[in-house]
Each structure stands twice: as C-alpha cells, then as structure tokens.
Amino acid sequence: MAGVRLAGERVSLKDLAYRSLRSAVVDLQLAPGETVTEEGLASGLGVSRSILRETMQQLHTDGLLVRLPNGRLRVSPTSVEEVHNLYIVRSALARVAVEEAVTRLTDDDLELLRDALDQFRTDSGIDDTSTLVRSGTRFHDLIFEIAGNPVTIAVMNVIQPRLDRYRHISVESIEGRPGRSLGELERVFAAFEAGDAAAAVEAMSAHIAESELAVVAALTTSEPDAETSTDDSVE
The missing domain is CATH 1.10.10.10 (Winged helix-like DNA-binding domain superfamily/Winged helix DNA-binding domain)
Incomplete structure (x- = not known):
C-alpha cells in the first residue's frame, strides 16, 4: 500500500x-x-x-x-458507467454555471479567468499531472464562483473528487490530452471575453464531451482494474 x-x-x-x-x-x-x-x-x-x-x-x-x-x-473501482453518469451531471451543472457567469461577469472576473487559463497553459507544459489537474479545476471553479449559485457549487463539490480522479487517469494515459484541453478552454474563455453566453455554453459542452471521451478511452485501453481481481476473502 x-x-x-x-x-x-x-x-x-x-x-x-x-x-x-x-x-x-x-x-x-x-x-x-x-x-x-x-x-x-x-x-x-x-x-x-x-x-x-x-x-x-x-x-x-x-x-x-x-x-x-x-x-x-x-x-472504488473505476467504470465507464460511472464516468458517463458523472459527466452527465457535470455537463448540466456547467451549462447553468456558464450561463449565469456570463451575465454577472466583471472586468476583474475576466482577469481572474485569464490568469487561471495562463496558469493552465504553463502547467500543460510540465510533467506533473496533479498540478495540471489542479490548475484546470481552478479555471472551472472560477466560473462557478462568478455565477454565484450556491446550489450548483455544492453539488459540484460532491462529485469533484471523483471527476478529478478520472482526469488524472486520462491525462496520464492519453497522449496530447493537456494540449487539446487547453485549446478547448481557450475557446470557452474567448466566448466569455466576447460576452457570448450561447457560444460559451457550446464551447464548454464540447470540452466536457471531449473530456469524457478521453477518460473512456483511457479506461478501455488500460489493464482491468482491481474490481475483478481483488481478493475479498476474510483474513
């Protein structure tokens, strides 16, 4: 252990x-x-x-x-079914958060998002999965904070650790995923900068859909996890 x-x-x-x-x-x-x-x-x-x-x-x-x-x-073992269930909820929460955040966005908020994106861009070039996952999560967290809806924040906090575990798996297993994720988040930021809620929702939905596909690809190409091989007998 x-x-x-x-x-x-x-x-x-x-x-x-x-x-x-x-x-x-x-x-x-x-x-x-x-x-x-x-x-x-x-x-x-x-x-x-x-x-x-x-x-x-x-x-x-x-x-x-x-x-x-x-x-x-x-x-907890990993599973494609759990990934699908988590990302359905994540996508729905993100849609609400993005729509609300765009309407409340201030210049200071936009600068915070720009800084978070810049940090993610920097971290995407280093070989440290934990740091990369944290900086990506920070960009998403800021959107929820700007939206200011305590219910969506609370629900997101419940599923965030499980989502982050799957993000670790995809980043470590899928070559080039950080770079593609950066491009997707840049499109989200551009829509925020333009004040275009519809484009921001579309870009975020596309990013989440691609993230789910990357996780599923990582799971289906890796060795089976301990779900079927762990010895559950009483010691």
Whole structure:
C-alpha cells in the first residue's frame, strides 16, 4: 500500500487526515480497487484509530471508498458507467454555471479567468499531472464562483473528487490530452471575453464531451482494474 502522509494547512487533525487520504485516492497514490486498512494507513498519517475510522467513513460516503461484504474497505473501482453518469451531471451543472457567469461577469472576473487559463497553459507544459489537474479545476471553479449559485457549487463539490480522479487517469494515459484541453478552454474563455453566453455554453459542452471521451478511452485501453481481481476473502 502506498505511503500516505499528512499534507496541507494547519487545521484539525481530522480535516488533515481526510484531505490527505482523499488526495491519495484522487491522485492515484491509492489505486482503484486497492484494499485500505486502518493498520496500513495509521503509521503514515500518524492519527488515532478513531480519527482514521471517521476519515475512511467520510470517503465511503463520498463514493471514493466502497465496503466489501466482509466489512473491509477498498478504493472504488473505476467504470465507464460511472464516468458517463458523472459527466452527465457535470455537463448540466456547467451549462447553468456558464450561463449565469456570463451575465454577472466583471472586468476583474475576466482577469481572474485569464490568469487561471495562463496558469493552465504553463502547467500543460510540465510533467506533473496533479498540478495540471489542479490548475484546470481552478479555471472551472472560477466560473462557478462568478455565477454565484450556491446550489450548483455544492453539488459540484460532491462529485469533484471523483471527476478529478478520472482526469488524472486520462491525462496520464492519453497522449496530447493537456494540449487539446487547453485549446478547448481557450475557446470557452474567448466566448466569455466576447460576452457570448450561447457560444460559451457550446464551447464548454464540447470540452466536457471531449473530456469524457478521453477518460473512456483511457479506461478501455488500460489493464482491468482491481474490481475483478481483488481478493475479498476474510483474513
């Protein structure tokens, strides 16, 4: 099992443990289908069993861990069906956010989007998947923040970790995906700059559709994950 360490700002140990373990799943340090145990994580995280148990339960609630019939937990397997379901919701939320954001856009907002796009452009040229995924997510997050709809933000936050895990898979598996994604986001930004809500929605919908295709391609060309090979017997 990959070593997992606490990382992040100084908040409560419970929050740090949750963020660190969630990142380990999203960043693929813990592979899809990998069994996780309190014993295996305790030494790296350095937190009490009670905090670790609560953290693992929260990740189970988030859909990042699944419970086996024998009570053990493992990292949720990947599946094309889940990808399709997630991206249907993502596309619907993005449509609402883009439409609302264009109507509320200020010059300062546009500058923030430009800066986020520039950062993504810079990160697309380096070999660091986690950094690239974070900067891409930042561009999308800004659109939701500009739209200012707390409901769409809340729903997006629920599915974001699972989406980010699939983005890691596609970026690492599909050659040239970061460059194509950059071009797609540039078209989104151009529509925002022009104040054209319809064009912005069309560009964002196209980007999300291409992202889904990339994830599916990555999954269908990779080795089967641990969903069918993990030993679920009671130790």
